[in-house]
Amino acid sequence: MRNIFCLLFLLNVQSRVRSQHHEWFGDVFAEVMSRFSIDSDAVLNNTQCKVANDLYTLNLRNGTHWAIRMDDASVKSIGGLLDGDVLHFGHPSQCVRTMVPTHNISGKYCLVTGEIRPVHSIEPDFYAGDFDRDYPPYNTMEHYWEGLRYKKDILWHSRSNFRWGICIPDACQTYELLTSLNRSLVSACAKNNITMTLNVTENDCYTGAEMRDRPITVGATVWVTVLLTLVCLVLAGTLYEWFLHNEMLSEKRRSPKLASLVLPFSLISNMKCLCSVPEDDKLSILFGIKALSMGILVFGHKGMVRFGHGMSNMVMVEEIFRTVSAFIIINGTIVVDTFFLVSGYLTARTLIDHLRKRGGVNILLVYLDRIMRVLPTYVSVITFYMYILPIMGEGPRYKEIAVRESNRCLKNWWTNLLYINNFVDPSNMCMLQSWYITADFQMFIFSVPIIYLLFLKPRWKIPVLVTLLTVSIGLPSFIIYWNNIWGLFPMKTDWFRDPPSVPYYTGFYIHSYNRYIPYVIGLCGFFITEYVDKAKWKFTPISKVLFFFGALCLLMGTFVYVSVRFYANPYEYNLTEHVLFAAIHRLIWSVSWTILIVINYTSKFGILSDIFQLRLWIPLSRLCLTTFMVHIGIMLYTISVDEQNWFGGYNKFFINFFGDYLFSTLMALFLTMLVEMPFENFWKRAKKIILGSPANSNSSKQQQQHSLYLNYQQEVQY
Template sequence: MARIAAFFALFCILTGKGLAAPLTSFSLEFVHFLGGQSGSWNHSDPATEHYDRQCLDQLNVFASGLENDEMWASNFYDSWGKVPAGLLFGNVYELGNFDQCRRARHSHHYGTTSISGQHCTLMVDASVLQLPIGPIWYGVCIPGVCRPQLVGQLANEFFKTREMRVLNDPEMFCYRDEEKKFSTLAIVTIVLFSCYGFVLLSATIIDLVYKWTHNVAPSNILRFSAYRNVLKIFETTSKSASKTGTMDCVNGIRALSMLWIIVNHVHDATYGLPTVNGVMRTEYGNSYFGVLFHRLGGKAVDIFLMLSGMLVTMKILRELDRDRKLNMVQLYLHRILRIVPAFAAMILFVVAFTGHFGEGILFKAVYQEGIEPCRTSWWKALLFFQNYVHYSEMCFPHTWYLSVDMQLYILSPLILIPLWKLGRRFSTVIILLALLSMSCVFTTFMVNEYRLNKAAPVGDGQMPNKTYFPTHTRMSVWLFGVLFGYFLHRTRSRSIKLSKMTQLIGWTLAAAIIIATSYSLKQVYTGDYTTIPLVADAFYESLHRSFWAFLVMWIVFTCINGYGGLVNDFLSWTFWQPLAKLSYTMYLIHIWIQALVVVMLLKAPVYFSVMGVFTSICGLVGISAAAAVVWSVAFEYPFFGLERLFVRKRD
């Protein structure tokens, strides 16, 4: 009955008998309204009066041309959005024809001024229609001389008579002919990248010449050889025996975690794209399948944090056992050269050139939110503390993880040196720190009444800033990884025997974690939050990351001790080794590729389908992997070599 009533209300509205003026005639009425403002609009700003006068005059010419059935005016109007079909099915997007509008041109008969098309998207509040829909997105094509602010003012004057209003800032959604010159930053970047590219090319040629003459090039040349570094990326080693110090299964875990992150981010983008069948997208998002593929992807970051704690612990403890001291310079230099060059190069490239890649409905909005902050916050990102300051100005928001990981890496000697000296006695302190981190999340949820369900009230809107980005709320899995790394280090030379009953219990608990996490995930994110107590959300958010880390620890433990079976065979497959080596650069650049190709260049609504989502995932994985090869060869592997050179000279 509710759907029938909604349909009847929509029918009445569209036939002019409902709550607002007829939507079907909206476009023509808006054109005539704009054309009639030439003599009546009040110019409040003398600085823009000249341009506004030109705009209103050209709007008048456009309206007159359309009334006289002139082809050029019809072409302009043809590119406008009309009333979208399927409003009740979630299609609130009628963006018109973006390219048709941007190519539209006309020189009117009484002057030499050319009228060029400017495409603007207006998000119109449709609450007056009393329908279960959000704002309606209309695309309009107006003369390029018109300021977006004036477009918004005129649109609001028009919609005010219909008890509607424009919700967005047209400045972020208008596209006209604008000369795009290379900025000083872009020119400097071109010079720097060209010089560095010449170094890589020269080193590669020298390496190949030496190889052709059956000689070996100097090591300083080989470090920058693209040919040699590509071979390193795709070089694989056969599966090693258990307890040899090589954990082959970690390659598979790293590679799959990176793919999982991409799956998660593709779903994030899918839910934010203009879609003609929004109802189907919502149904998928609320299904078990949709929730698991989307929300479980967030656990991949916690897997990386756990692995980071495990690996840094094993590395530092080996050094302490060998040298009885820790080389702090080498420790931190290794991390800086591992992380910073590729990250800094990405910031420089993206900020300098993204604006020249094209235009689309969401181009300016996404650029303003995700890339523009890097112009002022790049140093916070490269100093790795942006997860604690000015969250709205975070340079590439997905790199919050790098800040967390670097901060924990810097602090690791404060934990690992006492652990090495005191052994199990200090492990209690680490456990207490992990529990304190988890309790911070729990307390923050309870005090601020945060809920994970999107339908619930958002409270102060600071949930990610208080519980997702900060290091002190994410460090529990890293600390558990430290304890696990300590355990693996202490048992590295011992053969650990597990009875079949112990294995059965372990794998049963692992399966229970997967089932419990998946079920509770579906409930807290899509269930009726009014029937789910607040404490359930608080417990879930504070516990699920650590339980997932325990699951991965069990898998690693069984694999390296010879009890992994088919799981170990799969994770130790040599296919994963190149992807594992590319995981860092893929993590860095996949978001920019996705934002540019999938979102920023979008010019029309998309049709949602599950197959389409996974096609996008496959495409993004392929493109990101290819780009990551280039980025690793250029900005990651050469600096590994420089690190070893520096350490040798110091020694």
């Protein structure tokens, strides 16, 4: 009898507890926010805020237009949390454009962050995760906390953390806002057995006056002045070359000094150089490989930026990533290895050709030449981040995203220019994609002496390259084993918001020694190409088909394995699997592309070679590095000025991607014509002076003037 009584008592207690938390959080939120204003008791130490808030409350009750505008701009209800809609803006522009000169009041927009969870007695394991329940299909017959609960599924986007916009008088500070929300919303949640944690800082708020009164810094003035000067030089150089080409300048009016200054900026010659077809087309396939890889990379980064910064239907992303058809997106990070592969291949080819022609090389000059190839454009983009990005837009997340990126560059620009930003303070990295430029340069520095050694000691090729490959495979595998981490970048959308704040990104992903495998394969690919070419091997049509489909099957098999194994089905972390897979998937990707390059070099691939060698790829390939520098900045700017959450769909995403890719390519073309090619030409002239090259043999000043234009064309085309 006693046991029965205890059982009934426990059931009664359980029913009472359940009856206390039946109200949906959204209803509690709507009830509080529909009549929310700054608590008068929270502003006792801020007289200006108290006066402004009292006026706002009075006019709100009276239905005054300006007060209703501010109230109407705030978020009153939250919906879509269960589908991942965790970002609710309201109407930021309506808030900050509200100005009441008679009362000296303006709207101040704040984006508040909230985290909800049930009280411990109801759901003690809310953050623990449960493998058996953490993958779809979910049980919708459970309580709504089941839909908000933390899940071990790597694709799960957090639903218990969300943000919403509030409009308050500009005299009030975030402290008053936070205190008022704690007294109203947090207290109301507590009565319904909901624990809520809030956070808002001045960095989450902005006013119209703050945006309008941003100072134009000296750096911004200098940047714009230099830009306008370069534009004028481009116009002058283009006109001068056009006059020369059409013989519209008399001999007396031609100035060699003026020509040497402005001709490097001529659009006519630079566009011809950008689109010129190389005489040796054996490696023209690399143009297509680089251009297509850059398109895939921009596509992947578009997804990273878009998915990481909020969508009203994040559930769609989770569903897409679980399908095998999303294998390209899931494996997007491996595309960067293509550029490391091509870089290693071309570095070996260029250096060996130079050594054969001259017998030796000044390694320091080789390093300096590589630095000067990238430096002018790199500095242009970094200084744009530093001085122009923080003053060119506004929005609810502009300070959070755009100004954050600018501050990182103001703090750590020097680590980029010293090529150490992937090791020194990487969590505050200037330009989150710049790790690639640094890693590639570090691999270049390490590889040049090795290539020189292999030129001097040809018999050492196989043991040295095998040793390099073994170490490049073993080192990252050991690091993965030691730190018990994934062997590939997990598609965790919460990590996409700000990769430099993710330990996996800063502690493993961006380190050059962990990405060296494709670079070594590129070096090996060059020496294999040389051997095959000297042996005059010709691949039969059958062997080419077998190699092509074999490489394709390996690539597709690896991609599908990643999708099916890690994402489409419930997956529990297996350390051994990730240690092995980390090396294998990079080897498969790099070796497959190397096979195609070697076969194309010696025997061509028929229609496949024709596709990869289309002239369209040549300029796009030459713009790759600059496109890489600018494209994420464009995406982050677009996200930071958004005032409404984005509803995603296949067609809409592709349209947005093509827009970003096209604009990034145009900006890359602009910088290439304005900065990269002119300064590359000036550097070539500087090298001739440094190396003491003989002067022009033409003694006649008139002949020098006539040949100046032709000499410049030959120099640029080289």
